[in-house]
Structure formats: structure tokens, C-alpha cells
Amino acid sequence: MNDLLLVLNDPDRFDFRVRRSAMVDPAVLERERRGIFDRCWIYAGHESEARAPGDFVTRTICGRPILLARDSAGAIRVFLNVCRHRGAVVCRERSGNARGYTCFYHGWSYDRDGRLDGVPGETSYPPGFDRSQFGLMSPPRVDVYRGFVFVNFDANAMPLADYLAGAKEYIDLVVDQSPTGEMEIIRGTQEYAIRANWKLLVENSFDDYHLMSTHSTWLDYMKRAGVAIPKPAKGHLMPSHGVGKALGNGHAVIDNENFRGRPVAKWIPPYGEEAKAEIERLRAELVQRLGEARARRIADTNRNLLVFPNLMLNDGSSVTVRTFHPAGPDRMEVTAWALGPKGESAKARAIRLDSFLTFYGPGGLATPDDIEALESVQQGLATWREVPWSVMTRGMAKEGEQLNTDELHLREFWIWWDRYLKAQ
Amino acid sequence: MTRQDVEDFLYREAALLDAWQLDDWLELLTDDAQYRVPSNDAQGGDPKATLYLIADDIQRLRGRVTRLKDPQAHAEFPHSRTRRLITNVRIVSADERAVHVECNFAVHRFRRDERVGQYVGRYRYTLRLTGGEPRIALREAILDAHELASLGAVSFIL
Numbered sequence: 001m002n003d004l005l006l007v008l009n010d011p012d013r014f015d016f017r018v019r020r021s022a023m024v025d026p027a028v029l030e031r032e033r034r035g036i037f038d039r040c041w042i043y044a045g046h047e048s049e050a051r052a053p054g055d056f057v058t059r060t061i062c063g064r065p066i067l068l069a070r071d072s073a074g075a076i077r078v079f080l081n082v083c084r085h086r087g088a089v090v091c092r093e094r095s096g097n098a099r100g101y102t103c104f105y106h107g108w109s110y111d112r113d114g115r116l117d118g119v120p121g122e123t124s125y126p127p128g129f130d131r132s133q134f135g136l137m138s139p140p141r142v143d144v145y146r147g148f149v150f151v152n153f154d155a156n157a158m159p160l161a162d163y164l165a166g167a168k169e170y171i172d173l174v175v176d177q178s179p180t181g182e183m184e185i186i187r188g189t190q191e192y193a194i195r196a197n198w199k200l201l202v203e204n205s206f207d208d209y210h211l212m213s214t215h216s217t218w219l220d221y222m223k224r225a226g227v228a229i230p231k232p233a234k235g236h237l238m239p240s241h242g243v244g245k246a247l248g249n250g251h252a253v254i255d256n257e258n259f260r261g262r263p264v265a266k267w268i269p270p271y272g273e274e275a276k277a278e279i280e281r282l283r284a285e286l287v288q289r290l291g292e293a294r295a296r297r298i299a300d301t302n303r304n305l306l307v308f309p310n311l312m313l314n315d316g317s318s319v320t321v322r323t324f325h326p327a328g329p330d331r332m333e334v335t336a337w338a339l340g341p342k343g344e345s346a347k348a349r350a351i352r353l354d355s356f357l358t359f360y361g362p363g364g365l366a367t368p369d370d371i372e373a374l375e376s377v378q379q380g381l382a383t384w385r386e387v388p389w390s391v392m393t394r395g396m397a398k399e400g401e402q403l404n405t406d407e408l409h410l411r412e413f414w415i416w417w418d419r420y421l422k423a424q
Numbered sequence: 425m426t427r428q429d430v431e432d433f434l435y436r437e438a439a440l441l442d443a444w445q446l447d448d449w450l451e452l453l454t455d456d457a458q459y460r461v462p463s464n465d466a467q468g469g470d471p472k473a474t475l476y477l478i479a480d481d482i483q484r485l486r487g488r489v490t491r492l493k494d495p496q497a498h499a500e501f502p503h504s505r506t507r508r509l510i511t512n513v514r515i516v517s518a519d520e521r522a523v524h525v526e527c528n529f530a531v532h533r534f535r536r537d538e539r540v541g542q543y544v545g546r547y548r549y550t551l552r553l554t555g556g557e558p559r560i561a562l563r564e565a566i567l568d569a570h571e572l573a574s575l576g577a578v579s580f581i582l
Contacts, residue, residue: 353475
């Protein structure tokens with residue numbers, strides 16, 4: 001099995017194929033868990049989700065329950081949410097503020113810094129029992145880039161800043177839209193499952209080739225709402241120009257001229273006349289703070305960024321932070337949040353959230369069709385023995401620039417996916 | 425309105441939605457109606473400050489219906505079959521202009537390939553009385569599930 005070619009990459013013959021068993025074989029998923037999810041930097045949450053000492057959120061990443069919390073000094077910490085005694089989770093609430101964390105099973109308690117500070121009946125432990133040896137544990141590595149908290153289960157992993165490589169430039173484009181230099185996760189989480197392999201959502205999240213056919217009803221809605229949807233240029237499929245780029249270490253992006261409006265800061269009619277002044281004010285602030293060129297870069301382009309392997313930052317109709325984990329070869333669990341500038345005006349926040357819901361999320365006018373598409377693929381992949389390969393060659397014969405509707409960025413994901421699996 | 429009047433109205437609405445008579449359903453709404461489904465972890469909020477799953481004003485809601493009637497709305501083509509059970513209807517408050525109603529729902533959704541979803545929760549309605557006829561000014565579907573999870577999407581009118 002380990003020797004079976006899963007990604008066929010032959011640039012000389014313009015051939016690139018992915019073996020479909022990679023989306024259905026439980027053995028491949030096991031290799032991914034060890035070779036990718038336990039070796040790459042994985043998004044755990046955002047600093048804004050825990051603000052004051054004792055604030056916490058709980059979630060599951062890479063199959064492990066974690067606590068993202070502020071300790072007594074106000075520093076961001078990630079703990080494995082598990083008691084050192086016999087293994088129960090020590091916090092069963094989604095979020096809150098805690099003096100500490102007490103395992104209800106036998107009553108071991110931990111303070112905000114993860115120190116074991118209470119053991120019922122401690123005198124029955126043998127001499128030498130040392131509480132300080134039994135604090136809450138953390139993943140081997142925890143690091144933060146501009147508010148985004150990552151963990152790594154490989155103690156020998158390269159530093160996060162090196163790992164992020166060219167993705168940093170695109171994270172900066174998201175964060176720099178905030179006058180305070182800080183973004184925050186907005187209250188309200190969209191958590192949903194898709195009956196499809198997790199890698200299909202990587203592809204889908206920045207695959208503009210599907211936009212015109214999968215999302216024609218969204219485009220129709222935008223047109224009827226008064227948004228100018230330009231006719232694609234000759235030989236193009238999209239209303240505006242956009243490119244696909246590799247950013248190193250498996251990260252990749254599509255980078256598009258905006259036509260669909262942006263809360264920061266490109267007004268479109270569905271925002272309403274009354275929103276015009278606010279959008280203009282936000283744009284003026286960008287220009288004043290960052291200069292005309294950088295302001296245009298932020299306000300007039302949409303960027304869907306993959307941070308390898310499973311974080312998407314879609315800075316389009318709004319900013320969405322979307323991460324997803326496999327729950328089997330044919331099922332993934334998706335969590336999506338809206339991200340906005342800290343201290344954003346109430347008016348701008350309302351525009352941002354309204355714009356989010358037109359496209360994104362399980363009740364949006366577009367995302368449900370993506371879910372349907374991925375589940376439809378997963379059903380089709382049951383024929384993987386008879387139809388073993390998916391084709392991913394768009395743009396391969398082109399010199400230079402690759403379009404957002406080409407597949408360079410998808411190939412980049414798969415090349416690195418394959419590299420990590422082989423490196424085991 | 426008596427509780428029985430409210431129930432008659434809600435049952436008629438449910439029948440229209442289950443039959444996918446969406447244009448007729450839109451007729452039950454006021455011109456400034458809002459339709460909301462909060463995110464599962466943030467049930468008491470304001471869509472101006474909290475991320476919802478759905479927070480439509482009447483313009484987007486009409487657009488949603490136009491979309492759902494289009495065979496290109498892939499998530500609902502072919503249409504899901506739904507069956508809505510509405511119960512525990514309570515008039516929470518009322519004045520001469522509007523009635524505020526809460527009730528429980530279990531909406532069973534059936535897709536091909538044995539994909540079945542049970543959407544369970546409560547509705548909050550504001551029914552406005554205009555010319556003696558009730559019209560829906562606010563319709564909020566609050567799901568009990570902690571996560572949307574295997575329900576996947578809210579691609580039909582919940």
C-alpha cells in the first residue's frame with residue numbers, strides 16, 4: 001500500500017492525476033493522521049476567543065480535545081483537555097471563564113496555568129508523589145502568528161514563522177485591514193459536517209473553476225441585487241481577473257480582482273445606499289494609514305488562502321476562517337467563523353455579517369451547493385476501482401501566470417500532501 | 425388572535441412549505457419580514473453583531489426563494505422532502521398590532537441515498553395583524569442541536 005502511487009505528477013507530459021483511493025481508503029487516512037496532522041502546524045484558534053485571564057474555549061483538533069485559554073498572567077495557552085490522573089476531560093463546557101479546571105471524576109483540580117492544585121485524599125499517595133509533575137499538558141509546540149494560534153504535535157517541527165512561508169504575506173493582507181492591527185473572531189460559530197473526504201474541501205475552497213457552474217444561482221442573485229457582473233474576458237471563465245499561486249510548504253492562494261463587494265472596502269448595491277458612506281470612510285482610513293497602493297491591494301482583491309493542510313482564510317464577501325478535520329475517509333467536520341477588525345463600528349460589523357451570509361455558511365446562498373458537490377463527489381468515488389484517477393492538469397502547459405480557474409494551486413496542495421506522506 | 429387561530433395559521437404555513445409552494449408562502453410575510461436561524465452556539469443575539477446561519481431581510485428571502493425554485497440550486501435539487509410537526513404553541517404576548525408566538529418544531533428532511541435529517545427546536549414568530557389578517561414579520565428557527573453537525577446545511581426554508 002505504501003508503495004502505491006497516489007499522486008502522479010509528470011510536468012513534461014502535462015500529466016497530473018490523483019488516485020481516488022486517497023479519498024476512500026481508511027489506510028490513507030491513518031497515514032495522513034500520522035504524517036500530516038501530527039507533523040504540520042495546525043490551526044487551534046484565535047487569540048480573541050479568550051481575552052481575559054481564565055477565559056477559555058474547548059474544541060477538538062486532530063482528534064484531541066484541547067483548551068485554548070488565557071492563563072493568570074493573560075498569556076494564551078493551549079492545554080490538552082485531559083486529566084493526568086485517569087484521563088477524563090477536565091473541561092466540558094464550550095467556553096467561559098474559569099478559576100481553574102476540575103476533573104469531576106475524582107476531583108483533581110488545576111489552576112488557570114494548568115498546575116495541579118488539588119488532589120482529594122492526597123495522603124494516600126506514596127511518598128514522593130509530586131503535584132508539580134502532574135500539571136495539564138500542552139501540545140509539544142504552540143505558537144501564534146498575528147493572532148492565529150497554531151499547535152504542532154511534532155516537537156521537532158520547524159518554527160511556525162518558517163512554516164508559514166509565503167502565506168504570511170496573505171495573512172498580513174487580512175489583518176492589515178484592521179486599524180488597530182488586531183482582528184477578532186465574531187460571536188457565533190458555524191459547525192457542520194460534510195459526508196466527504198476532507199481534501200475535497202481543500203480543493204473546493206479555492207477552486208474558481210467551479211464557480212460559474214456550481215454557483216450560478218448565487219451569481220443570478222447578485223445580478224438581480226444590482227451587482228455589476230462583468231462578462232468574462234476572452235478565454236476566461238470568471239467575471240474578473242485572478243491568479244493561482246503557490247506560497248511554499250504546501251500553502252497556496254487564489255488572488256482575484258474584486259467584483260463581489262468587500263466590507264473593507266468596496267461598496268455594492270446589496271449593502272444598501274445607507275452603507276455607502278461607511279464603506280467610503282473605511283476606505284479613506286485604509287488609504288490614510290497604508291497608502292493608496294496598499295489600500296487598493298487590500299480593498300480591491302479577494303484572496304482565498306490555504307494554510308496547509310486544513311485552514312482556509314477566505315477574504316472575499318467577508319472574512320471567514322474555516323478549518324476542518326477528517327472524521328473518517330468519507331466524513332469531515334467543519335468549523336467556520338467570521339473574522340472582523342477589533343473595534344469595528346457597529347455599522348461596519350453589520351455590513352460584514354450580512355455580506356458573509358449571502359455567500360458563506362450552511363444557510364448561505366452558495367456554500368450549501370458546495371456541500372452538495374462534495375457529497376456528490378464522494379458518492380461517485382465509490383467507483384474508485386473502476387475509475388481510479390482524478391485529472392488535475394488545468395494550466396499545466398502554460399508559461400508564467402496561472403489563472404484562478406487553473407489548477408496549479410490544487411496541484412501544489414497535492415504535491416505537498418504526497419511529500420508528507422512519503423516522508424513518514 | 426386565539427391560540428387556535430395561531431395554530432391554524434402555522435399549520436397552513438407548514439403545509440405550504442412542505443409542498444414547496446414557496447411563492448404562496450411569501451404571501452404570508454410582511455414587506456419587512458425577517459427570517460433567521462441563529463448559529464447553534466449563539467442563540468440569543470442580534471444578527472448585526474453575531475454570526476447567524478441565516479439572517480434574511482425580505483430582499484434576500486425573496487432571492488432565496490427565487491434560487492430554491494431554480495434547478496441550479498443544487499443543494500435542493502431534487503427538492504428535499506420535508507415534514508413539519510409543530511406543537512406546544514404558546515402566545516407569549518399580544519397587543520392590538522402583533523402577536524408573539526413560540527412553538528416547538530420537528531422538521532424531518534429526507535434526501536436521496538437515505539440521507540435523513542431531524543431539525544428539532546423552537547420557532548419564535550412575530551405575527552402582525554394587518555387588515556385583520558396575520559402576516560409574519562419575524563420568523564426565527566432556533567435549533568436545539570449543539571452543532572449543526574450531520575444536518576450539514578439549512579438549504580431549504582426551515
